Amino acid sequence: MRKWLQLHVDTPAEAAAAQAAGIVILSCEPDHQLEALRKAAPGAFLSAGMPHGSVSSPQEAIRLGFEILRRGADSIYCSHSPFFIEAMAREGIPVTGHVGLVPNRATWTNFRAIGKKAEEAVQVMRAVKDIENAGAAFIEVEVVPVRLADFITRSTPMITMGMGCGSTCDTQYLFSSDVLGTNRGHYPRHAKKYADFAVLEAELQQKRVTAFQAFAADVENGAYPQAVHQVDMDDDAFERFLTLSNKL
Incomplete structure (x- = not known):
């Protein structure tokens, strides 16, 4: 059977x-x-x-x-x-x-x-x-x-x-x-x-904590964000924005 x-x-x-x-x-x-x-x-x-x-x-x-x-x-x-x-x-x-x-x-x-x-x-x-x-x-x-x-x-x-x-x-x-x-x-x-996923999950959880701590430390000491992590406007666009924003 x-x-x-x-x-x-x-x-x-x-x-x-x-x-x-x-x-x-x-x-x-x-x-x-x-x-x-x-x-x-x-x-x-x-x-x-x-x-x-x-x-x-x-x-x-x-x-x-x-x-x-x-x-x-x-x-x-x-x-x-x-x-x-x-x-x-x-x-x-x-x-x-x-x-x-x-x-x-x-x-x-x-x-x-x-x-x-x-x-x-x-x-x-x-x-x-x-x-x-x-x-x-x-x-x-x-x-x-x-x-x-x-x-x-x-x-x-x-x-x-x-x-x-x-x-x-x-x-x-x-x-x-x-x-x-x-x-x-x-x-x-x-x-x-x-x-033994309990051991693997404990290790994974510690890796989460470590990564979050590193992120917090980077923000605290200015290592994050860097230029590659952000976008910006060129000077002409920003100047035009300031002009237009005065009309709001």
Whole structure:
């Protein structure tokens, strides 16, 4: 079975790089960069998250869902209840649900693997079926045991997007911040760092500071601007300007 690669991207540069690398399933936030992300990766399937708590009725979910699609997304990630998912799905909006470790619900579960005990695994499976019955097309499966993730993938027609649950789901999903090493916080067990952009960005930031300091020093000591950095008028033109300006 084909394994699709998936990344959560934060910038247009990351989106373009992902598409160039053959990673064409992307997720993102529906912030001011959504249109730029769409432009940077026109051939990618782009799932944009509906901020949790941003809607309080099915009608608002439908309105915001269509708005996010209009801005360039191909599907809507929704961690709200199946009640909201069903409303959007009935209107033909492709929706991604979420089970397992759902950060927006970590107040009740904490940040841990979900479904290691049989009773909790049943709860996860019940949530899968609720989301499936609501009409979702995709479901993110995050940090659940491998055998449970495999059971979910084999038991649902939804495309499963796997993060931290082995290689059994339809997509292998990571955050670009973990892959690139821009994450300055905790790295989850399932993450793997393939570059250390944090070091590169720190070096780049210091180069910015150094360049700005040099600019300030040049202005202070008169080294900038020089004649090559400016334009002037010849004497005749300036004299005519003075004459004409007297008539203002």
